Amino acid sequence: MPELPEVETVRRGLHELIIGRVVKKVVHDTPKSFPNAAADVEQFLIGATITDVRRRAKVLLIDLSTDYTLVIHLKMTGQLVFRAKDVAFGAGHPNDSLIGELPDRSTRVTFDFADGSHLYFNDQRKFGWVKLLPTLEVPNIDFMQRVGPEPLEADFTPEQFRERFKRKAKSPIKAALLDQTVIAGVGNIYADESLWGAKIHPLRKVGVLTDKDFDRLYYELRDVMNLSIEKGGSTDRNYVNAEGKKGSYIDFARVFRREGKPCPRCGTIIVKFKAAGRGTHICPNCQKLM
């Protein structure tokens, strides 16, 4: 589900909503979603104040006053939804919300704050997780050691972008884009959208792409992700922001989930096929393999 723009949208929402709140109680169901030792939870999470909400790649980092951090990956269907004290749901709730009363059957972890508000970690497919780690150890975990640069950072250049792909010469470009060790945060939606923008076929080998191809891809990827953040991310199925509301980028998508519809650039019918193990959408006229 959530790629960089969705996780960033959640981060911004939580940054507004939970900093300064004090964790009072935590309950969880499967240890797969919350594999933390009870003693650590008691010592470093209960009673802690939230001091910051950060993001690296698709990972959320909620910093605590105990110098511990909640490291959270939403994977495909994870949601982090804040609810103020005594908010009634049901009749009259906004129709841009996907979820009602919480907790529900997908709730894996519930954080109760001292002021009566709550944070719910929902995850239908149980791929996601919440791990409590010392803040100083977060950069040392395997994922953080291997993950590539943030593509939206101001100092990330087209030259650096191109350089990151050098060792993937024999990969199809889509597989390389999805590889988190090359560039951070790209998932299936923005891979398809940026490749369409750059007029590159997803199965073109990285090694045959020109500098100009990479330049176009760099700008398209950044444009598409920035636009999505502006629109609050993409809600295809499950994604919601920190207030439980949908994002609207999908309304602006040019190829993703638009199979059978005309290409906005040339009118050719968009087709869907499998590439890099994932559903892939292209305009067969704009994105030629050879």
Place this chain on the structure above:
DNA sequence: CACTTGACCTGTCCGC
């Protein structure tokens, strides 16, 4: 080492 495939889970949708 680099690349591809299957597994992890639950829910939904589509065809028979």
Place this chain on the structure above:
DNA sequence: TGCGGACAGGTCAAGT
């Protein structure tokens, strides 16, 4: 209506 199979936005371990 019921049932089986395919598919879903991510990542890792195992395979080639």
